[in-house]
Amino acid sequence: MEEAREAVAVALGCSPHEVVFTSGGTEADNLAVKGITWAARDRRRQVPHLVTTAVEHPAVLDPARWLAERGDVTLAVVPPGADGRVDVEEVLSALRPETALVSVMAANNELGAVNDIAGLAAELAERGVPLHTDAVQAAATLEVDVARWGVAALALSAHKFGGPQGVGVAVLRRGLPVVPLAHGGGQDRGVRSGTFAVGLDAACGAALTAAVSDRAELRPRLVTLADRLAGAVTALEGVQRSGPSDPAWRLASHVHLLLDGVDANALSLGLDAAGIAASGGAACGAGAAKASPVLEACGLQGTPLRLTLGWTSTDAEVDRAIDVLTDLVPRLRTSRGVAAEVR
Ligand SMILES: Cc1ncc(COP(=O)(O)O)c(C=O)c1O
Numbered sequence: 061m062e063e064a065r066e067a068v069a070v071a072l073g074c075s076p077h078e079v080v081f082t083s084g085g086t087e088a089d090n091l092a093v094k095g096i097t098w099a100a101r102d103r104r105r106q107v108p109h110l111v112t113t114a115v116e117h118p119a120v121l122d123p124a125r126w127l128a129e130r131g132d133v134t135l136a137v138v139p140p141g142a143d144g145r146v147d148v149e150e151v152l153s154a155l156r157p158e159t160a161l162v163s164v165m166a167a168n169n170e171l172g173a174v175n176d177i178a179g180l181a182a183e184l185a186e187r188g189v190p191l192h193t194d195a196v197q198a199a200a201t202l203e204v205d206v207a208r209w210g211v212a213a214l215a216l217s218a219h220k221f222g223g224p225q226g227v228g229v230a231v232l233r234r235g236l237p238v239v240p241l242a243h244g245g246g247q248d249r250g251v252r253s254g255t256f257a258v259g260l261d262a263a264c265g266a267a268l269t270a271a272v273s274d275r276a277e278l279r280p281r282l283v284t285l286a287d288r289l290a291g292a293v294t295a296l297e298g299v300q301r302s303g304p305s306d307p308a309w310r311l312a313s314h315v316h317l318l319l320d321g322v323d324a325n326a327l328s329l330g331l332d333a334a335g336i337a338a339s340g341g342a343a344c345g346a347g348a349a350k351a352s353p354v355l356e357a358c359g360l361q362g363t364p365l366r367l368t369l370g371w372t373s374t375d376a377e378v379d380r381a382i383d384v385l386t387d388l389v390p391r392l393r394t395s396r397g398v399a400a401e402v403r
Pocket residue numbers: 083084085086087089117119165167168169194196197217218226227228
């Protein structure tokens with residue numbers, strides 16, 4: 061258990077005492093968002109202000125909205141740019157004297173947009189405001205360094221870097237007051253009670269160590285694969301790559317595309333039938349595809365297609381995806397046109 065904690069601390073540039081194993085990214089985000097603002101409320105005896113962004117994962121946005129609905133915080137939700145990135149100045153302009161926490165994700169799960177967490181943390185440190193970052197999507201391909209970034213809290217999920225599902229990490233810097241979500245036996249400095257999930261935590265530590273040592277080799281390999289995939293598909297008519305245009309601010313693993321005049325369901329069925337696991341990036345409830353709040357917040361239109369690559373991705377798989385999309389996209393457009401004419 062302690063070896064796993066040590067391994068995570070070494071990988072993330074923090075102290076083992078600051079590592080809390082959780083059931084995943086969702087719990088780690090909830091612990092930071094609720095725990096830090098509740099502690100601020102108790103300390104200051106006033107309703108704290110919480111700043112987050114419109115592109116956060118629901119693991120951050122939902123607890124933030126829930127806290128605001130209960131009157132536990134006042135909430136500011138900062139809009140992103142069209143590329144999905146969050147502007148440091150926009151976040152700073154949302155601050156108030158009673159701001160107790162800012163939560164901005166390190167990298168967006170849909171667009172793969174990477175934020176300047178170190179730059180934001182430095183500005184916030186000057187103002188005495190702690191920063192939590194959801195680094196769930198970042199850990200596999202970006203260097204996540206708690207000390208260099210200067211964040212007060214950080215969330216990870218092991219299955220995004222090769223570990224098992226159902227385990228994650230909350231980093232909570234020393235001296236940061238946090239009200240626990242679960243009370244009980246007082247494990248982990250009382251921040252997270254309950255018997256440790258030793259097997260899962262050990263696997264998480266081992267996977268993160270492996271991911272960190274593979275990252276330098278993995279990243280350029282994924283950039284080459286992703287650019288080849290995006291280049292071939294955007295050569296088709298009416299297909300554009302979304303997210304940041306500067307590769308420095310884009311996750312190596314993500315290719316996010318917007319397609320004109322293609323039905324989202326037909327596209328997803330066609331790709332599935334061809335054995336390609338892809339996502340529209342939209343939350344699906346009861347079988348009905350809903351528009352993605354992230355894309356709405358960015359003001360993006362078109363049918364979204366999110367293709368992600370990982371450490372197992374091969375050249376042959378990218379070739380296959382290119383072949384399938386090159387065949388499918390024009391056909392779906394034609395069939396839409398025919399349907400429109402018949403009507
Ligand atoms: C950015 C981000 N945050 C949080 C989560 C939630 O993590 P978990 O499923 O481990 O609870 C995810 C999961 O996909 C994610 O992409």
